[in-house]
Amino acid sequence: MRIYALVTNYSPLTVYLYRNGFARFTHVRYDETKINQSEMHLTNVAIQKNVDNYDDNIGGKWYIDKLKIYLSSRYGV
Numbered sequence: 357m358r359i360y361a362l363v364t365n366y367s368p369l370t371v372y373l374y375r376n377g378f379a380r381f382t383h384v385r386y387d388e389t390k391i392n393q394s395e396m397h398l399t400n401v402a403i404q405k406n407v408d409n410y411d412d413n414i415g416g417k418w419y420i421d422k423l424k425i426y427l428s429s430r431y432g433v
Contacts, residue, residue: 359420377420383407 359377364370380399384407390396395407404416418426 357420375420378417379420379423381416381418383409383411383416 357377357379360374362372362374364372382396382399383404384393384396386396387393395403398404399416401415404410405412410416
């Protein structure tokens with residue numbers, strides 16, 4: 357997950373959170389027998405774009421608000 361925060365002061369602590377962060381995912385399901393397969397662990401677009409089921413439109417990136425909606429609908433709040 358990539359979430360941006362700006363800390364303008366430490367005493368008192370003042371933090372501004374940028375709400376449009378995102379999460380990156382791989383296009384390969386985890387398989388403990390294929391531990392050396394980099395496409396399974398690395399979410400870089402440069403690596404993921406070589407995977408068979410890579411989608412150029414999504415690119416393995418979900419914005420935080422979309423991820424929250426998905427998780428809420430799937431697992432509840």
